[in-house]
Amino acid sequence: MDLGLNEQQEMLRRSARDFLQKECPKQLVRQLDASDSGYSPELWRKMAELGWLGLAFPEEYGGNGGSFLDLAVLLEEMGYNILPGPFFSTVVLGGLAILAAGSEQQKKSLLPKIATGELLLTLALTEPSAKYDAASIKTKATAQNDEYVINGTKLFVPDANVAHYILCVARTQPKKNTEDGLTVFLVDSKSPGIKCTLLKTLARDKQCEVVFDNVHVPRENIIGKLNKGWPIVADIIQKATVAKCAEMVGGAQAALEMSVKYAKERVQFNRPIGSFQAIQHYCANMVTDVDGSRFITYKAAWKVSEGLPATYDVAVAKAWTGEAYARVTLLAHQIFGAIGFTMDHDMHLYYRRAKAGEIAFGDSDFQRAIVAQEMGL
């Protein structure tokens, strides 16, 4: 058993912490939150130079040959600092899907461009039902000569407003077993018939409604095999779920540290509020949640990274971490009092993202249903 990060991962963690602190101050976070694009091309270019965008791609595709676990370490730091932008969409939802299921030609043409920062991607999976199962996918793709024509509405698609390509999951064959007959298409976001509308969200992240109205896609843009798209989607949901947990762990750690620092400084009744047992116990509860989330998340990330069956562990991690992050930010707000209830203060940046993270890829009740299933109930 070895429960520690290796030297390279520790280095990655430290350099990510320093870089983001310097290059992505909260002022920029606020600016990007308020903007329509939600990301900074300049910061994106720097991240590409650092090799972050291709961190988990093999070297032959212009990547750094890192593991999924390495990516989890980086994502934790992105959650810690808060990094707005399409990293998650491009690398986790798009890049890892292409890496896992794309043809050699697709990998060669797309992954290096993701790594250099030229290409932004996203995954259009959920629809107005807002569920993560195969049965909920109503968007259809119909064969027409050498093309497919996609019709349907995707909702809560992250970063579609800036993505160059959208991986669209569509039904290509009606089947009794809803997991059959789905196909993943790589769709140029500039294709005629695509209408993207930015939604206004709690976390001020960039989620979109994407309407596909007779959108033509060449047959060679299918990722994986025709009608066999669901395993690709399931794999990417699993990776994205753990990746989201890693981000949340980082955010929770930051919320804890900010609270402890404030509790030591803020004086009421002639003493730091951190000397009051009520506040101390809040902080202790926060540590329990932060550390527990980190351990359980890294266990799931390690399993995914090793290619081991991880359905149970991923659901466990997400169910716990989602609620834990929410609890941590709530206690943090309690410690900050009124100042935390202002737009000027940073805590709401975390509080907002905690809820968004909890919802993403299935909330805790959804995950507990998976856990129950895996327990043999």
Added chain:
Amino acid sequence: MDFRFSEQEKAFQKEVEDFIKQELPPRYTEKSVYWPGGYGTIAEFEEIIPEIDHFRHRLGEKGWLTMSWPREYGGASRTHIERAIFGERMSYYRAPGPEVAVLIGGPTILRFGSEEMKREWLPGIARGDTKFWLAYSEPNAGSDLVSLQTRATEDGDDLIINGQKIWSSGAHIAGYAWMVVRTDPSAPPHKGISLIIVDNKSPGITIRPLMNICNRHSFNEVFFDNVRAPKKNIVGEKNKGWYYLMVALDFERLITPIGGFKRTLEELTQYARHTKRNGQALCQNALIRNKLAEMAIQTEVAYMFFWQTAWMLDRGLMPNIEASLLKLFTTQLSQKLAEVGMQVLGHYGQLDETSKCVPLRGRVCLGYLDCISALVGAGTSEIQRNIIAMRGLGLPLT
């Protein structure tokens, strides 16, 4: 990172498991009503049961009671991960494991005791012959242990002890008190305390049973009336007992009966799968599924705290707050598990172990009572939070 056991660790886990299956009295696991985290239903606290003693002696022969001790004192020089593996399997089978002498007394003597004391006490402890009870708490010194008042005055080669201890688990079945007494009342409270071993048979000791909430005799109140104990039984130096006590906290880090949580959850899960109400299996009820899943999730988190603590100890890192996190988290889980158990069992949850129709041997009914002790015994949840906040996060005292 690698969350798998090494080949050596796997082999050891199997060895432990095989041993338990072979040596544990027949159907012991099924018969035991022990609730994980609780202190009120530990069978070996209640009476001397020859088969438990035999099992413990067999552990002693393997060197497993004292697994982390050096080999020269009867230990097996195992890693903390291996200790954790042992503890996990033992608690999974509800097997009677190491007690106070092994877990706290021995390691403290090893670290601070004189050579003479080591020779006198360690072999018996390692064999499982010598048992201690923890004589710490007093009527007016619970969480605030440093204010203890039991007084020991010097008289020739002896100390003469007067006072009272309480919540003394297993005092009636152990041979000796592992005891803190006040030896210098004029010094600041934590600088006037000594640690001493006192023979239960000494004249002047009265042990009176206290029936716990489960209506079992696990703990006692113990009165000391001019009890003589030889000075050579003082552990380390006089008046340094408080320091030894603080260091000894390190020895108790992996005591959590982690496997017991898994076992109990498995039993509840099986029950939900096989029990029908109005033709529908309990496990088809979405609420019950949700609650049991939440218990599985929290058990997984608890396991991670457990392995993490062992892993840190093996790397020479100081898990300063991990022990408190582990204690805090698992004892809360003890209580939640009892609550969920009650919900799964419904009306049947209230049936006592001796009742007709009782499911799971009444473990849940007893556990619902016993789990109260989990959050109170061995440092309350509030004390654990204080430790995490002050020692871990550096929050100020005033």
